[in-house]
Structures are given as C-alpha cells and as structure tokens.
Amino acid sequence: xxxxxxxxxxxxxxxxxxxxKEFTELKESYSxxxxxxxxxxxxxxxxVWVLNEDNDVFLQNSHAKELEELLELLEPRNDDYEVKFxxxxxxxxxxxxxxxxxxxxxxxxxxxxxxxxxxxxxxAAHLSHEIRxxxxxxxxxxxTLKKRVIPENILIVEEIQKSVSRIERIIKATLMFSKGVxxxxxxxxxxxxxxxxxxxxxxxGYTKDITFIFPEQKFILNADKDLLEMLFSNxxxxxxxAIELDDNEDGVVEMVYERDExxxxxxxxxxxxxxxxxxxxxxxxxxxxxxxxxxxxxxSRQIAETHGGSVELLDGEKKGFEIKLAI
Numbered sequence: 001x002x003x004x005x006x007x008x009x010x011x012x013x014x015x016x017x018x019x020x021k022e023f024t025e026l027k028e029s030y031s032x033x034x035x036x037x038x039x040x041x042x043x044x045x046x047x048v049w050v051l052n053e054d055n056d057v058f059l060q061n062s063h064a065k066e067l068e069e070l071l072e073l074l075e076p077r078n079d080d081y082e083v084k085f086x087x088x089x090x091x092x093x094x095x096x097x098x099x100x101x102x103x104x105x106x107x108x109x110x111x112x113x114x115x116x117x118x119x120x121x122x123x124a125a126h127l128s129h130e131i132r133x134x135x136x137x138x139x140x141x142x143x144t145l146k147k148r149v150i151p152e153n154i155l156i157v158e159e160i161q162k163s164v165s166r167i168e169r170i171i172k173a174t175l176m177f178s179k180g181v182x183x184x185x186x187x188x189x190x191x192x193x194x195x196x197x198x199x200x201x202x203x204x205g206y207t208k209d210i211t212f213i214f215p216e217q218k219f220i221l222n223a224d225k226d227l228l229e230m231l232f233s234n235x236x237x238x239x240x241x242a243i244e245l246d247d248n249e250d251g252v253v254e255m256v257y258e259r260d261e262x263x264x265x266x267x268x269x270x271x272x273x274x275x276x277x278x279x280x281x282x283x284x285x286x287x288x289x290x291x292x293x294x295x296x297x298x299x300s301r302q303i304a305e306t307h308g309g310s311v312e313l314l315d316g317e318k319k320g321f322e323i324k325l326a327i
Contacts, residue, residue, distance in 0.1 A: 041059060041060070041061045042061045044063075045063075046063060046105060046106045046107065047060075047061065047064035047066075047067050047070065047104065047105045048061050048063070048064055048103070048104045049064050049103045049104075050100055051100065051101040051103065052099065052100065052101075053101075057071075058100065069085070070085045070090070070105060071103075073085060074092055074103055074105065076096070076101045076103060077092075077094055078094070080093050082108070083105075087109075088107055088109045089107070089108050089109045089112045090105040091105070091106045091108045092104070092105050093106075131167070132171055135164060135167050135168060135171065138160075138164050139164045139168070142157055142160050142161050142164060143161070145157050146161070162203065162204070162205045165203060182306075183224040183303075183306045184224050184226075185222055185223060185224060186222070186223075186224070186225065187221070187222050188221060188223075188225050189218065189219075189220060189221075190215065190217070190218065190219050190220070190221055190257075191218065193221070193228055193229060193232070194214050196229055197229065197232055197233060197236060198214070200229070200233050200236070201233075201237075201240070204236075204237055204240060206240050206243070206244055207244065208243055208244060208249060208250055208251055209249065209251075210240060210250065210251045210252070210253060211250070211251070211252045211253070212253050212254075213252065213253070213254040213255065214255050215256065215266075219257070219264070221264065221325070222327075223307050223325060224303075224307070227303045227306070227307075228303070228307075228325075230299065230300075231299075231303045231323070232255075232266075232323075234297065234299070234300045235268045235300065235321060236268075237296075238270075238296065238297075239253040239268065239270035239272060240253070240272075241272070242270055242272025242273050242319075243270060243271060244272070245272065246271065246272045246273050248271070251270065251271045251272060252269075252270065253268070253269070253271075254268070254269045254270075255267070255268050255269075256268075256269070259327065261327070262327060263309060263324040263326055264326075264327060265322065265323070266322070266323040266324075266325075267314070267320055267321070267322055267323075268320055268321050268323065269318055269319060269320035270319060271319075272319070274319055275319070278313060281297055281313060300323075304323055304324065308325070308326025309324035309325040309326050310322075310323075310324050311323050311324075
C-alpha cells in the first residue's frame, strides 16, 4: 500500500484484531444476556409474551406457546384486566419499555371460583335463614291439618309435607356448607342408621317400583350419626331421582358393605340414568340434576373427609360410588 509504512500496517492489523475481539466479546455478552433473559422468562409460572412494536412475538416462554390462541384475545393496556378463555379466567398485565411490550396472563380461575363460592354461600345462608321460619310454620300447620282433614285429602297434605321436607333438607345443607362440617362422634349400631335411612326414603316419595338392598352385616360405627344420615340420604335420593328419569318402570338401589383394617367401605349402586358431566360432580352450586342445588355431593365428601375417609365415583360398567369412613 502506497503511503503506509510497515509500522502503520502492523498497528492497523493489531487494531483490526482488537476490534474483532471486542466485537466477539460483545456478541458473546449479548448472547449470554439474551439466554439469561430467556431463562428468566421461562422460569415464570405464567404465560409471558414480549412483543415488538408491530405486535410480533419477540420472545415467549413455553406456557405462552401452549396458549397461542389466548394471545389473540389480549391487547396492551396500561390498566390490568381479566379475560376468559377455555373455561379459565386470566388476569392480564402489560409493561412497556422502549420498543418492546411485555404481556403476562396469570390464571386466577381457582381464586375467582373461591370468591364466587364465598359470595354464593353468604347469599344462600342469608336466604336460608329467611326461609327457615315460614317453612317451620308450614310444617307445623301441615301436621295439624293432617289430623283434621277428611281421609280423601290426607294424600294432598302428605305431598305438602314431602315438599316441605325437601326444602328443609336444602336449608340444612346450605347452612352446613356456609358454616362448615363439625362432627360429634358417638358409637352406634349400623342398624339404627339403616332404619332411619329406610324411613327417610319412604318419606322422600317416588313413583316407580324401586327395590332397596341394604347391608345385612351387623357392625358398630364410631361417627356422627346425623351427619352420616345426611351423607347416605344424599346418595339414596340421588339414586331415586336417577331411576325416576330412567325409561324402565322399576329400578334397584343397592348398598354393599366391606371393611379392612383402616376403613368401613360402602358401595352404593343404582340402575338409573348415567351421570352426564362427571367433572362438575363435586363442585358447589353445580348440579347434574334438574332439581338439585349442587351441595349434596359436596357436603357428602366433606362429611366423609371429616370422618377420615373419602367419596369417589366408581369407574366401571356399574354406576356407583365408594364411601370410605375411617375405623
């Protein structure tokens, strides 16, 4: 090169190597920084998208990739807001920095459900208290009326009493749900509880020829008898309702008893219609029955858990439930 001395050429080459080294270090530093940012974003428990100014995805974590359709419902906003997607509720937050926009969506479905249940429980408890007094009066007056009416009208009064009894069960279940289940343990024979269940079934009322099969074994339970009466009554009345909706003119409800070293085990089967939506089976205020209030099975499970046991839907050809109570 004309005009460049060997010393200047050597210096130029050294500067070129130095610039190349700095560029390489800067590139490595940028790659490390980007990898760190990606790891941080990936570590976050909720979906996160980083967008360019044109709303194209610049960076996202694996949670966000699984919810690509959710991103279409979101928009960058200065205020937080909620969206619903696939039966889930999400709290959406946006953050702006230079030419990038970060959007996060936190799943608050469980929190919203708890808030809704608390509100519904408070409202239901208030209504139950308001209804309790007039229902008590109707129950008392119907008992008095039954003694005075002509024999032809006794059936009408008994229908009134059955309807009142159904309302009283709903009120009792609602108040128990709002206050919580508290067991008072005593020892008693199963036959005592079975007699009360048989009487309750007769009072419930049904139109079809239903055969009830109860356990023949004799055994002692250490439990809260009133709570267990509610628990088993819920399953028996559910079975009756399912049979009433079936096309057959008759039906069978069978209760089988077993035990091991830890649990009393009861299996309740019925020949009625199958349960359509099993996912909502144990959700409060969501009933699989037309005339249900959505608390029967929820309370039954809580009662069983209070007794150290559980309630589970049986998975098989025969429709039924398993109820376990700790010995």
